[in-house]
Amino acid sequence: MGMANRENFPLVPFFYFFCMLGFVFIPTEASVKKYQFNVQVTNVSRLCHTKPIVTVNGMFPGPTIYVREGDRVLINVTNSAQYNMSIHWHGLKQYRNGWADGPAYITQCPIKTGNSYVYDFNVTVQRGTLWWHAHIFWLRATVYGAIVIMPKQGTPFPFPQPEREETILLGEWWNNDVEELVNQGNKLGLPPNMSDAHTINGKPGPLFPCSDKHTFAMEVEQGKTYLLRIINAALNDELFFAIAGHNLTVVEVDAVYTKPFTTQAILIAPGQTTNVLVQASQVPSRYFMAARPFMDAPLSIDNKTATAMLQYKGIPNTVLPILPQLPALNDTNFALSYNAKLRSLNSPQFPANVPLKVDRHLFYTIGLGINPCPTCLNGTQLIASLNNITFVMPQMGLLQAHYFNIKGVFRTDFPDRPPTPFNYTGAPLTANLGTTLGTRLSKIAFNSTVELVLQDTNLLSVESHPFHLHGYNFFVVGTGVGNFNPSKDPAKFNLVDPPERNTVGVPTGGWTAMRFRADNPGVWFMHCHLELHTSWGLKTAFVVENGKGVDQSVLPPPKDLPLC
Template sequence: MASSRHHRLPLLLSAALVLALSVLPAAQADVQRYQFDIVMSNVSRLCHAKSMATVNGSYPGPTIYAREGDRVVVAVTNRVAHNVTIHWHGLKQRRNGWADGPAYVTQCPIQPGGTYAYDFNVTGQRGTLWWHAHIAWLRATVHGAIVVLPARGVPYPFPKPDAEVEIILGEWWHADVEAVEKQGRALGMAPNTSDAHTINGKPGPLFPCSDKHTYALQVQWGKTYLLRIINAAVNDELFFTIAGHTMTVVEIDATYTKPLSASTIQLSPGQTTNVLVRADQRPGRYFMAAKPFNDAAVPADNKTATAILQYAGVPASVLPAPPRLMPETNGTGFVAAFHDRLRSLNSARYPSAVPLAVDRRLLYAIGLNIDPCASCPKGSRLAASLNNITFVMPRVALLQAHYGGLKGVFAADFPDRPPARFNYTGAPLTAGLGTSLGTRLSRVAYNASVELVLQDTNLLSVESHPFHLHGYNFFVVGRGVGNFDPAKDPAKYNLVDPPERNTVGVPAGGWTAIRFRADNPGVWFLHCHLEVHTSWGLKMAFLVEDGDGPDESVLPPPKDLPKC
């Protein structure tokens, strides 16, 4: 629909680019201003047209461009019947949770007809991130890329590409995704899977009626391209590959990595990966492809989206080279090996500041469970929990409640470890362990170093889970299969150059250990980025206390902050 947007070179914010992205006139050079209108648009894919929520009528939505150190102001006006918020995924929002965006966590939603200006600084970050709606399943259609360029005069720590392109991987439902989610909730079952996957909003020629719904990237022979790849899918982890070409990974989640050569990469929902691709093959047309990774003991969604990498001068009538053979849908071994090879750059300019000493050790057990449901046809419903707690969203935003002195909205007593120890990855415990409902936060002292081990369980079945922490990057210091052993596994941690991320996969029937320093005060969401699991309650939040210094407390709320 708007594939030309992804051919723009975000090396300079030209006047034409500013106009195309609806940027408002900036008061000064270091302020990037955008207007986001949430509107209903009629969009056609796969022989079907539907009316869906979009930003400025575009699917995917406009790209936000900024430089490290810039201030960004995005005025969001809600012109649809849904409540809306926007989350700037991966931006740390230092002391400024008011701009983070998750509904009922840091803000009340923008109600129909309302406007809210997200005003934030891009401090100490550069690379590829993304934005998306953060309420119910609206992010299926309301999302787009964020490109943060290095500060002026600062080069990339890898060979400068000739051009840069955003590649957004997504999902498509013929039906209204909000209705799909509500139907699943009413039945107590998992909602219907998507009807297609997309690359830059288009499913590609392997789907019917898709001739005009194929994204094509034109390249010049001999030139090098930086692909900024984003997994914006709602529920699917994805493989990505380009026929006949090798990719070099140079960045993940907006942090530089040691160069890593790969023919196929894997991204969980929420993750981003920058790769260099050299157009050095025989001029022709080559398939790019995205296919699900699913290692759960449930029927797998195996729909492959395709796009075309096309050399300049080659007519569109030339048949593309077949898609590269990708790993099996349940290719757990490939995924583990790929992520085990990722390393932070850990250079003098970009060191790995992984905490070596730990003040607070946490173990969170991930559970899928079955809860009673009197209104559901089977008398029960699928649910999810962390440490046996299914999180209940409040009616007032947690950050507003805490700094507004409202009592009774939440309890700050989330347990540091599971209340009942058991063989987490042993035989399935279909009866569950007495899951409770609650709005419970974990209180963390300012500047404490935290180690969090996320442990998958076999309460219903083992399954991989991508977890996203708002407000922070963290270091992935270890991962493994089976139950985490605190006496043996830490000896195998990488504390030198572990990958730094904001979203991490927890392997099916295994564990992942992350470390971060709690130096950003506020209320910060932690949740599975499979939207179906988040809606079932697989989430919690950290309440990071203010420090003692003048720059160690949460900023005052903006005057236009929405009210519940």
């Protein structure tokens, strides 16, 4: 399962890959796939504004990576923008190869302006829809794209073969430079301005002014079935997605096949992917696809609806489209019932290997807080914490510090549970409960089984939090509203066919329990995928120790690894 040595594979010139209308590149056999990513500033017009944004190969969204299970992938990223850059291949496990994972100052130093770095990794025992995005500052607002992993040759989908497939990237758009807004917010100690629009494949749709030409359209033929690969690339919003008049059959989440079920709408958190089948079974016409936020906490968000078009062949553009009925903005019941329907396929070919015995029990509380800030507008700034610890980003890559045993960069004493138990979801609390700052990680023994319960708290406010774990998938064995009860709730865990994911939503004022086997050595980031909360310190990392086998240790770093 280890990555081939770079020196055995001399790099040949890379090619630029462009996604052109009507063209889909599908690899025919396991091989080496090479891509060139040029990070640059491009002028893009949206919502009556034309502004420079950071893009990859001048595209917004960026190019789709098409590979097949078993392929080796080499992506040469050249940074021609004014910002430091790193790219994360979200959901790829990167076995023993954290050097290719991408989060800045966790597994690598960022790629400086004018420099390049080759991400070199194998796609092993994974197939489905994942994605890539910038993993530094808020640059993933515009630097993102899809990863499509086709099954091995001769391995069909475990659902009806679609006529065609389409990638649907849900995102956000700011009329102003998002990095300038973030810096301004930090100086004030406040959140930056919310986005000006949501987008579908980079376009807001005709419900926004000046955006008639900025609408994504997908043509279908009556009676045929289509596969949509849906990705939530938004920075800060969980989203509902639906198509007017058409049901969606969910068949995969986070590149893991699921037991199919049919729904009128899906809920998808930032970082998550969902594959659905859509049958073009309605009267030929034009139907809106639509995406709108879900927020069941009293917080301000951009609640505007982005739209795209599902258009039957032969129907003229003059026909008025039909808008779908999306769940209400705060429809908690829909959110909970939708997530409860997700189940792993758990077939002989695609089993759900849920750890039944747990070696390490972890309980992490999620909290928001306020710290003193003499230079800020109100003398305070908002922060976030896990187990009362606000994570401080290091000045060098944590994986480098771990691999070379460099002292003083991080500590491995992150607590397994919060120092002060309290009524986590009771009356709102404004105290920080002794929040401390630090770069503190949790050390995990190789091949041990871990159960992690993430508990939302009512420090300042309850809120849902999508958590992403790098380097692993995990099984979501339980979830609930209120405080986790360790004596009663585990009896209700699903240990047979729970959904297997890389990103999970912790419900507002509730908890989520996950299990995984720590069989991938290295340093692996875990963080809230709401960029606002990540920037406030809602993150940590696991140091998974090497095993004793010859193929159970972190691989040596590549020679072109960026320097800090």
